[in-house]
Amino acid sequence: xxxxxxxxxxxxxxxxxxxxxxxxxxxxxxxxxxxxxxxxxxxxxxxxxxxxxxxxxxxxxxxxxxxxxxxxxxxxxxxxxxxxxxxxxxxxxxxxxxxxxxxxxxxxxxxxxxxxxxxxxxxxxxxxxxxxxxxxxxxxxxxxxxxxxxxxxxxxxxxxxxxxxxxxxxxxxxx
Amino acid sequence: xxxxxxxxxxxxxxxxxxxxxxxxxxxxxxxxxxxxxxxxxxxxxxxxxxxxxxxxxxxxxxxxxxxxxxxxxxxxxxxxxxxxxxxxxxxxxxxxxxxxxxxxxxxxxxxxxxxxxxxxxxxxxxxxxxxxxxxxxxxxxxxxxxxxxxxxxxxxxxxxxxxxxxxxxxxxxxxxxxxxxxxxxxxxxxxxxxxxxxxxxxxxxxxxxxxxxxxxxxxxxxxxxxxxxxxxxxxxxxxxxxxxxxxxxxxxxxxxxxxxxxxxxxxxxxxxxxxxxxxxxxxxxxxxxxxxxxxxxxxxxxxxxxxxxxxxxxxxxxxxxxxxxxxxxxxxxxxxxxxxxxxxxxxxxxxxxxxxxxxxxxxxxxxxxxxxxxxxxxxxxxxxxxxxxxxxxxxxxxxxxxxxxxxxxxxxxxxxxxxxxxxxxxxxxxxxxxxxxxxxxxxxxxxxxxxxxxxxxxxxxxxxxxxxxxxxxxxxxxxxxxxxxxxxxxxxxxxxxxxxxxxxxxxxxxxxxxxxxxxxxxxxxxxxxxxxxxxxxxxxxxxxxxxxxxxxxxxxxxxxxxxxxxxxxxxxxxxxxxxxxxxxxxxxxxxxxxxxxxxxxxxxxxxxxxxxxxxxxxxxxxxxxxxxxxxxxxxxxxxxxxxxxxxxxxxxxxxxxxxxxxxxxxxxxxxxxxxxxxxxxxxxxxxxxxxxxxxxxxxxxxxxxxxxxxxxxxxxxxxxxxxxxxxxxxxxxxxxxxxxxxxxxxxxxxxxxxxxxxxxxxxxxxxxxxxxxxxxxxxxxxxxxxxxxxxxxxxxxxxxxxxxxxxxx
Numbered sequence: 001x002x003x004x005x006x007x008x009x010x011x012x013x014x015x016x017x018x019x020x021x022x023x024x025x026x027x028x029x030x031x032x033x034x035x036x037x038x039x040x041x042x043x044x045x046x047x048x049x050x051x052x053x054x055x056x057x058x059x060x061x062x063x064x065x066x067x068x069x070x071x072x073x074x075x076x077x078x079x080x081x082x083x084x085x086x087x088x089x090x091x092x093x094x095x096x097x098x099x100x101x102x103x104x105x106x107x108x109x110x111x112x113x114x115x116x117x118x119x120x121x122x123x124x125x126x127x128x129x130x131x132x133x134x135x136x137x138x139x140x141x142x143x144x145x146x147x148x149x150x151x152x153x154x155x156x157x158x159x160x161x162x163x164x165x166x167x168x169x170x171x172x173x174x175x
Numbered sequence: 176x177x178x179x180x181x182x183x184x185x186x187x188x189x190x191x192x193x194x195x196x197x198x199x200x201x202x203x204x205x206x207x208x209x210x211x212x213x214x215x216x217x218x219x220x221x222x223x224x225x226x227x228x229x230x231x232x233x234x235x236x237x238x239x240x241x242x243x244x245x246x247x248x249x250x251x252x253x254x255x256x257x258x259x260x261x262x263x264x265x266x267x268x269x270x271x272x273x274x275x276x277x278x279x280x281x282x283x284x285x286x287x288x289x290x291x292x293x294x295x296x297x298x299x300x301x302x303x304x305x306x307x308x309x310x311x312x313x314x315x316x317x318x319x320x321x322x323x324x325x326x327x328x329x330x331x332x333x334x335x336x337x338x339x340x341x342x343x344x345x346x347x348x349x350x351x352x353x354x355x356x357x358x359x360x361x362x363x364x365x366x367x368x369x370x371x372x373x374x375x376x377x378x379x380x381x382x383x384x385x386x387x388x389x390x391x392x393x394x395x396x397x398x399x400x401x402x403x404x405x406x407x408x409x410x411x412x413x414x415x416x417x418x419x420x421x422x423x424x425x426x427x428x429x430x431x432x433x434x435x436x437x438x439x440x441x442x443x444x445x446x447x448x449x450x451x452x453x454x455x456x457x458x459x460x461x462x463x464x465x466x467x468x469x470x471x472x473x474x475x476x477x478x479x480x481x482x483x484x485x486x487x488x489x490x491x492x493x494x495x496x497x498x499x500x501x502x503x504x505x506x507x508x509x510x511x512x513x514x515x516x517x518x519x520x521x522x523x524x525x526x527x528x529x530x531x532x533x534x535x536x537x538x539x540x541x542x543x544x545x546x547x548x549x550x551x552x553x554x555x556x557x558x559x560x561x562x563x564x565x566x567x568x569x570x571x572x573x574x575x576x577x578x579x580x581x582x583x584x585x586x587x588x589x590x591x592x593x594x595x596x597x598x599x600x601x602x603x604x605x606x607x608x609x610x611x612x613x614x615x616x617x618x619x620x621x622x623x624x625x626x627x628x629x630x631x632x633x634x635x636x637x638x639x640x641x642x643x644x645x646x647x648x649x650x651x652x653x654x655x656x657x658x659x660x661x662x663x664x665x666x667x668x669x670x671x672x673x674x675x676x677x678x679x680x681x682x683x684x685x686x687x688x689x690x691x692x693x694x695x696x697x698x699x700x701x702x703x704x705x706x707x708x709x710x711x712x713x714x715x716x717x718x719x720x721x722x723x724x725x726x727x728x729x730x731x732x733x734x735x736x737x738x739x740x741x742x743x744x745x746x747x748x749x750x751x752x753x754x755x756x757x758x759x760x761x762x763x764x765x766x767x768x769x770x771x772x773x774x775x776x777x778x779x780x781x782x783x784x785x786x787x788x789x790x791x792x793x794x795x796x797x798x799x800x801x802x803x804x805x806x807x808x809x810x811x812x813x814x815x816x817x818x819x820x821x822x823x824x825x826x827x828x829x830x831x832x833x834x835x836x837x838x839x840x841x842x843x844x845x846x847x848x849x850x851x852x853x854x855x856x857x858x859x860x861x862x863x864x865x866x867x868x869x870x871x872x873x874x875x876x877x878x879x880x881x882x883x884x885x886x887x888x889x890x891x892x893x894x895x896x897x898x899x900x901x902x903x904x905x906x907x908x909x910x911x912x913x914x915x916x917x918x919x920x921x922x923x924x925x926x927x928x929x930x931x932x933x934x935x936x937x938x939x940x941x942x943x944x945x946x947x948x949x950x951x952x953x954x955x956x957x958x959x960x961x962x963x964x965x966x967x968x969x970x971x972x973x974x975x976x977x978x979x980x981x982x983x984x
Contacts, residue, residue: 109184113185113188116185116187116188124188124191125191128188128191128192128195129195131192132192132193132195132196135192135200136196136197136200137200139203140203140204140206140207143204143207144207144208147184147192148184149184149189149207149208149211150208151207152208152209152210153206153208153209158206161205161212162206168199168200168202168203169203172203
């Protein structure tokens with residue numbers, strides 16, 4: 001996946017490193033430009049810009065686990081490199097596809113949350129597309145579980161709603 | 176961890192996902208939660224616009240979000256030759272149809288669902304088509320209607336039934352047929368016949384459904400005032416409503432204030448005003464109420480033409496464009512309520528967008544220029560996975576879709592593609608037939624035979640195997656059998672390379688200057704049995720024999736006089752030797768066999784005899800003489816030479832036939848500057864012209880007997896096998912009977928050699944004897960062996976005709 005190819009470019013860039021601290025306490029070193037892609041980190045860095053030594057800054061990201069972050073960082077790095085060059089949209093799309101193709105549903109949800117929290121909109125768009133694609137033929141129950149939504153309908157209400165448009169429930173994939 | 180994640184998926188992220196879901200999924204996910212329910216309910220559905228591109232090859236559907244000024248691409252359907260017309264777009268539903276065929280397809284462009292409508296009851300069955308009685312045809316128009324009270328979608332079919340003997344479409348369109356009507360309610364399984372409208376409907380524009388009524392303007396050819404025809408979707412009744420007195424021209428219909436509006440842009444240029452007449456009350460029987468609304472355009476843009484409505488939503492917006500043909504520029508939405516306008520940006524449609532909808536992987540494999548393949552595209556349309564589900568669920572399915580827009584399509588799209596597409600279909604079907612029949616060379620086929628095969632049904636490839644004759648240039652999927660034959664043909668052609676060389680040499684010898692245009696050769700490449708790449712594989716390979724003077728001109732390096740013997744010479748020698756005819760009679764004669772029933776006029780025999788004796792410059796003689804002969808007033812001789820040249824050319828071909836048109840490419844090179852077609856017709860005893868299909872093909876009479884070549888050659892045999900394979904589907908037999916016969920004949924031939932005979936193709940005295948012979952019913956029976964192959968056979972013996980005649984006797 002993306003992480004393997006990005007390791008080489010990591011060393012070549014002489015960018016300043018920023019340390020990100022995940023929800024489970026792990027510290028990850030990233031280039032500053034990558035860190036700036038994350039809204040909370042960006043805000044944090046701006047707030048603490050008077051500090052001379054960037055190396056010393058540790059940005060806490062309390063809502064993102066290290067596992068997700070380590071998935072995210074190479075993607076963002078790669079994506080930044082791609083968009084810096086005058087590459088075709090196709091290439092970016094191909095890259096996105098490659099990134100999302102192997103994601104499990106759980107991972108997808110986690111990434112979506114992280115992307116939302118970190119404000120990485122381009123990733124969020126991609127993930128939304130993928131999610132929509134995955135759930136479009138799924139049952140209501142599946143979607144509730146997938147997105148973690150509580151069913152707040154009474155059984156009667158739900159039955160009534162379902163009766164309104166039975167056609168919509170035709171041809172639903174097995175969960 | 177997992178539980179935590181699921182609790183925290185923010186609603187706005189979920190809504191992002193929701194936005195890109197298809198309609199069906201959205202409807203389903205209303206049940207997910209109360210927030211989802213209200214969110215989904217609240218979404219305002221966009222305005223859907225449909226338009227075709229300038230070449231009418233694609234139908235685009237765009238959506239324009241509420242309050243947005245940019246259209247986004249919904250889907251693009253490649254126009255289908257069969258289904259090139261569209262109805263109004265109502266709530267995402269649209270029908271694709273064809274005015275002369277019964278095919279109709281409904282699809283929901285929002286959910287991308289395909290609904291297969293049952294076959295219309297107005298079908299001309301094959302039994303009706305006996306071609307002796309009048310021809311029955313239907314011109315169909317479909318209208319899509321929506322009844323808001325019952326939330327029913329109905330498709331109205333008004334077909335004008337024409338009964339005519341003529342097959343001319345133009346004539347039929349002018350002629351008023353009898354209207355017949357049927358209706359299909361979505362959710363049911365069949366069409367219902369209903370009472371026809373009181374008068375024939377002359378369609379000028381697409382109908383518009385508003386407020387539960389389908390409307391269309393009837394313009395009378397007799398220049399009387401146009402009136403509005405109304406069809407009540409619920410009651411299924413027709414009615415006529417008068418237009419306001421001020422409306423004189425044929426104006427566009429729009430939907431305004433949830434009612435029907437007539438858009439009047441006459442004052443647009445002078446006063447920047449548009450006027451909409453709204454039909455407030457239908458007032459059965461003459462009490463209709465129209466309300467006038469005037470709108471002023473207070474915009475500074477200069478518009479050169481009055482705007483044309485393209486589509487309108489029911490929330491008071493109309494989409495207008497300045498140019499009808501395309502939606503490329505100057506598209507704007509005018510809000511009738513706020514009287515505001517916003518320009519709409521139409522995104523360019525990319526290749527990718529087209530793929531979005533159809534599984535165009537298949538479609539891409541079919542070049543769009545072939546009708547044949549487009550037809551398959553139509554099939555793939557229908558094969559789409561979604562079809563089977565919709566049958567029972569349609570009723571409920573359609574009733575709950577919120578209204579989101581209605582579209583008027585340009586009328587031009589249907590008409591233009593129809594006028595070009597429709598007539599094309601028949602020739603193409605016929606051509607298929609033609610190829611197969613010509614080889615049989617059976618002049619006795621009644622013309623109706625061609626006709627019945629040329630009907631639209633011929634193109635239905637569903638039940639006909641796709642083996643094709645190689646010259647029908649649709650390289651589709653061949654069956655393994657055909658594949659083998661094709662390979663075999665290539666193989667045989669390669670093996671017969673030396674023959675091909677001799678053929679080209681002979682042709683070059685015939686030419687005035689010893690040169691030929693390669694393009695002319697390429698045109699009769701198949702006929703001559705040359706490989707596809709003969710330019711390289713033959714002309715290039717035999718550099719000692721051929722030289723390319725120019726890129727396109729081939730020259731013979733040295734004249735090989737040994738070849739310089741026309742095929743007809745062999746026959747003459749035979750005539751002379753075997754029949755003891757005088758040299759005077761035989762020296763310039765041709766074998767002549769008249770067709771059965773050929774009417775001999777007085778003096779014809781004498782004329783023919785004189786013609787046969789007429790000396791001429793033989794094809795392989797030096798060409799300086801040609802000019803002399805021509806100028807010396809010997810035009811008849813010159814003509815006879817042309818006959819000889821064509822005769823020789825035909826003898827050189829594999830199947831002893833060539834398309835007449837192609838001959839004209841040799842006119843200059845062969846110094847036969849005469850009207851080839853006329854010349855051929857002048858000599859019906861030598862040439863047989865088949866007019867089957869779109870082209871004329873000339874056959875050498877003497878080479879054929881009973882629809883088969885008398886002396887088959889390997890390439891011919893292969894091609895016959897292909898033909899038999901092609902005909903399998905039609906004949907419904909698995910036997911290759913024909914082929915067996917050929918084999919038998921050719922086997923027998925060998926056995927008969929040496930038996931000798933007394934009658935070759937007797938022409939001189941007993942020219943017409945064969946006609947009197949009761950046993951000889953075929954027009955092409957009396958023949959002699961003049962093929963460039965098996966020449967030795969004829970030299971040694973009588974000919975196989977002897978055998979045939981004796982066998983028949």
